Amino acid sequence: MTAALDLRGVTKQFGDHHVLRGLDLTVEPGQIFGFIGENGAGKTTTMRLILGLERPDAGTLQVFGQPVTFGRTPTNKLIGYLPDVPAFYGDLSAREYLRLCAAITSGDPADIAPLLHEVGLADDRRHIAGFSRGMKQRLGIAQALLGKPQLLICDEPTSALDPAGRNDFLALLSGLRGSLTIVLSTHILTDVERICDHVGILHDGVLQEQGPLADLKNKYAQAAIALTFATEAETATAAKILNVPATNTTTLTLPYTGEYAPAATQVMAALAQSGVAPLTFARVDPTLDQVFMEVIR
Numbered sequence: 066m067t068a069a070l071d072l073r074g075v076t077k078q079f080g081d082h083h084v085l086r087g088l089d090l091t092v093e094p095g096q097i098f099g100f101i102g103e104n105g106a107g108k109t110t111t112m113r114l115i116l117g118l119e120r121p122d123a124g125t126l127q128v129f130g131q132p133v134t135f136g137r138t139p140t141n142k143l144i145g146y147l148p149d150v151p152a153f154y155g156d157l158s159a160r161e162y163l164r165l166c167a168a169i170t171s172g173d174p175a176d177i178a179p180l181l182h183e184v185g186l187a188d189d190r191r192h193i194a195g196f197s198r199g200m201k202q203r204l205g206i207a208q209a210l211l212g213k214p215q216l217l218i219c220d221e222p223t224s225a226l227d228p229a230g231r232n233d234f235l236a237l238l239s240g241l242r243g244s245l246t247i248v249l250s251t252h253i254l255t256d257v258e259r260i261c262d263h264v265g266i267l268h269d270g271v272l273q274e275q276g277p278l279a280d281l282k283n284k285y286a287q288a289a290i291a292l293t294f295a296t297e298a299e300t301a302t303a304a305k306i307l308n309v310p311a312t313n314t315t316t317l318t319l320p321y322t323g324e325y326a327p328a329a330t331q332v333m334a335a336l337a338q339s340g341v342a343p344l345t346f347a348r349v350d351p352t353l354d355q356v357f358m359e360v361i362r
């Protein structure tokens with residue numbers, strides 16, 4: 066199967082600052098791929114290289130098997146792009162703006178009404194200047210989807226949104242699953258956990274890890290059971306029976322591997338034997354945050 070995106074040995078430096086040092090990155094068709102890295106890691110630079118807006122110092126970039134060329138690359142016909150803060154003509158309505166985009170890009174005006182419906186702006190006649198940031202971002206998605214792209218690239222799309230706007234936007238993106246390939250470039254890991262199935266971690270100019278999110282969690286992060294007790298004495302009794310080091314607090318964290326149910330049953334049986342009842346008993350699932358910290362460490 067031809068990869069949606071295939072980058073091999075891409076290097077890029079600005080002056081003496083080496084941003085990318087031989088980046089290999091593969092995104093398969095249909096994936097929602099979270100491209101994550103700290104501020105300044107080189108995510109936007111990578112997106113700009115994919116769009117032919119920067120010239121790589123070395124390496125190759127392909128979109129659905131076609132080479133990306135610097136400048137007006139034909140591969141951009143396959144890509145819809147949403148920047149972090151898209152710019153619009155504020156005195157147009159959403160519909161007028163998309164009509165203008167369709168005219169410029171030879172898009173089909175018949176696609177505009179269904180797209181506006183899809184992003185929840187079908188009934189809005191206001192000028193874009195009066196839109197919230199969340200509405201502008203949803204209009205940005207409609208614009209990016211106008212040319213029926215096979216690959217949608219979103220660069221930090223939720224960084225300027227409040228929680229409600231972020232929620233709406235991620236639901237919209239998640240609803241596109243299966244209809245095209247999506248690359249979500251961000252440092253907001255909870256967004257990635259919510260909608261991405263695959264993840265690549267950019268650090269020190271290379272992809273330190275990439276793979277299914279679930280596999281990376283299994284590899285780098287540990288699930289645990291967290292217990293709290295009423296007193297330190299009860300905690301110490303429980304720690305003894307559970308064979309874990311005592312703490313000077315009223316909490317115990319018990320890492321486990323494998324399935325939750327047998328691990329939890331074992332802990333409950335041990336606690337029943339000790340006669341100590343925890344105040345709370347909680348399953349703590351591994352997070353992408355833990356994976357990220359472990360990988361960049």
Ligand SMILES: Nc1ncnc2c1ncn2[C@@H]1O[C@H](COP(=O)(O)OP(=O)(O)OP(=O)(O)O)[C@@H](O)[C@H]1O
Nearest residue numbers: 079084102103104105106107108109110111221252
């Ligand atoms: N045109 C340029 N000239 C000089 N330096 C640049 C240029 N573009 C990017 N850089 C530098 O390259 C590094 C990577 O920037 P980039 O914007 O790609 O990072 P990022 O991962 O997208 O960061 P953020 O999450 O903060 O947006 C930064 O140190 C930035 O200052």
